[in-house]
Amino acid sequence: MPRTRVHNMLISLDGYAAGEQVTFDAPIGGADRLFDWFDGRAIHGVDQADDPITLDRALTSMWGQGIGAEIMGRRKFGPQTGDWPDDGWRGWWGEEPPFHTPVFVMSHHPQATMEFSDGTSFHFVDGTPQEVLDLAQRAAGDLDVRIGGGPSTLRQFLQADLVDFMHLAIVPITLGRGVRLWEGLRGIEGRFTVETVVSPSGLTHQFWNKNN
Amino acid sequence: MPRTRVHNMLISLDGYAAGEQVTFDAPIGGADRLFDWFDGRAIHGVDQADDPITLDRALTSMWGQGIGAEIMGRRKFGPQTGDWPDDGWRGWWGEEPPFHTPVFVMSHHPQATMEFSDGTSFHFVDGTPQEVLDLAQRAAGDLDVRIGGGPSTLRQFLQADLVDFMHLAIVPITLGRGVRLWEGLRGIEGRFTVETVVSPSGLTHQFWNKNN
Numbered sequence: 001m002p003r004t005r006v007h008n009m010l011i012s013l014d015g016y017a018a019g020e021q022v023t024f025d026a027p028i029g030g031a032d033r034l035f036d037w038f039d040g041r042a043i044h045g046v047d048q049a050d051d052p053i054t055l056d057r058a059l060t061s062m063w064g065q066g067i068g069a070e071i072m073g074r075r076k077f078g079p080q081t082g083d084w085p086d087d088g089w090r091g092w093w094g095e096e097p098p099f100h101t102p103v104f105v106m107s108h109h110p111q112a113t114m115e116f117s118d119g120t121s122f123h124f125v126d127g128t129p130q131e132v133l134d135l136a137q138r139a140a141g142d143l144d145v146r147i148g149g150g151p152s153t154l155r156q157f158l159q160a161d162l163v164d165f166m167h168l169a170i171v172p173i174t175l176g177r178g179v180r181l182w183e184g185l186r187g188i189e190g191r192f193t194v195e196t197v198v199s200p201s202g203l204t205h206q207f208w209n210k211n212n
Numbered sequence: 213m214p215r216t217r218v219h220n221m222l223i224s225l226d227g228y229a230a231g232e233q234v235t236f237d238a239p240i241g242g243a244d245r246l247f248d249w250f251d252g253r254a255i256h257g258v259d260q261a262d263d264p265i266t267l268d269r270a271l272t273s274m275w276g277q278g279i280g281a282e283i284m285g286r287r288k289f290g291p292q293t294g295d296w297p298d299d300g301w302r303g304w305w306g307e308e309p310p311f312h313t314p315v316f317v318m319s320h321h322p323q324a325t326m327e328f329s330d331g332t333s334f335h336f337v338d339g340t341p342q343e344v345l346d347l348a349q350r351a352a353g354d355l356d357v358r359i360g361g362g363p364s365t366l367r368q369f370l371q372a373d374l375v376d377f378m379h380l381a382i383v384p385i386t387l388g389r390g391v392r393l394w395e396g397l398r399g400i401e402g403r404f405t406v407e408t409v410v411s412p413s414g415l416t417h418q419f420w421n422k423n424n
Contacts, residue, residue: 046274047217052421053377054407061274061277067259195267197409197412205267207266
């Protein structure tokens with residue numbers, strides 16, 4: 001059975017997984033320390049990085065395994081709000097987005113699909129988490145769907161009980177402000193079996209598998 | 213730079229990584245407890261198993277990432293010794309070997325190459341570890357080469373200092389007899405940086421990255 005998966009969700013000790021204000025100059029909205037701390041990702045496979053293969057890199061390499069589509073929130077795609085301006089924006093990644101699959105961007109404001117030569121396409125869709133997941137699953141076929149974040153998008157899918165697997169990486173810093181992943185999710189651990197692993201780097205990795 | 217990698221090398225607390233006598237009935241030569249203990253492999257990706265995605269499965273999923281060829285010892289291919297009999301043997305895996313790449317089987321006794329529809333081919337080659345690695349690297353192109361074992365084959369490549377990365381999984385059992393991985397390798401840890409991670413399952417995972 002295809003799963004709905006979350007990978008490499010970085011979160012601070014005080015529960016923040018993104019910054020508050022996303023702008024063109026600050027794509028991570030002031031939560032840069034979360035991403036700067038952990039520069040060891042190998043999302044396209046451990047063979048794709050020349051760096052040593054550490055636990056952290058090994059775990060981030062799950063990101064693309066058997067994924068046929070991603071769902072993301074609008075702020076992961078760009079900083080614009082309201083109607084989409086005619087500004088030629090094609091996402092933070094320029095002409096080489098790393099996804100290589102259809103990506104469903106949740107937005108109340110429609111715009112035309114964007115295609116890239118590497119297999120990535122951005123589809124702008126309005127709907128409930130279940131409706132958007134249905135679209136993504138149809139696009140993914142036999143493969144899994146990844147919920148790509150940010151945290152407020154992920155939170156909607158967790159509230160709707162649509163997540164089968166989640167890999168969290170707890171970064172040993174306090175951010176003090178930002179977007180809280182766990183808001184409104186009191187007791188959610190009861191729906192999952194949680195495995196916790198400490199990395200020599202200082203990260204704590206968690207594997208959340210939904211109970212049957 | 214392509215690497216020479218080792219994955220999912222299971223080893224007992226007392227240092228054994230295979231049994232002594234490999235026969236048609238006992239492919240693992242009496243070290244079955246090593247493999248039985250750890251049935252959580254997901255070598256073709258975490259999406260390929262319906263089981264929960266645990267640390268152990270996440271780590272075994274590195275096995276095929278960016279691998280373009282494997283090298284294995286003769287006993288990993290079959291229990292025969294001496295000249296190859298005309299018995300139609302095509303490996304322990306029947307018509308569906310899991311490799312999906314060229315595989316170089318080290319043997320002093322030549323026989324014709326075997327091809328499979330899934331991309332696997334077995335090439336029987338005689339030579340030093342460096343000579344066989346050269347062949348495998350040519351076949352792999354830009355991709356990495358995996359040393360697939362068993363332990364005596366791996367030991368030859370370690371002695372010749374040809375291994376760039378090794379993922380060991382130490383199984384919390386004592387076998388008392390079998391093939392020792394570490395024989396003749398006193399002080400080898402000095403050539404590597406070793407990261408050790410304890411799994412909630414009871415396994416201890418190690419990541420050996422060769423020092424520059």
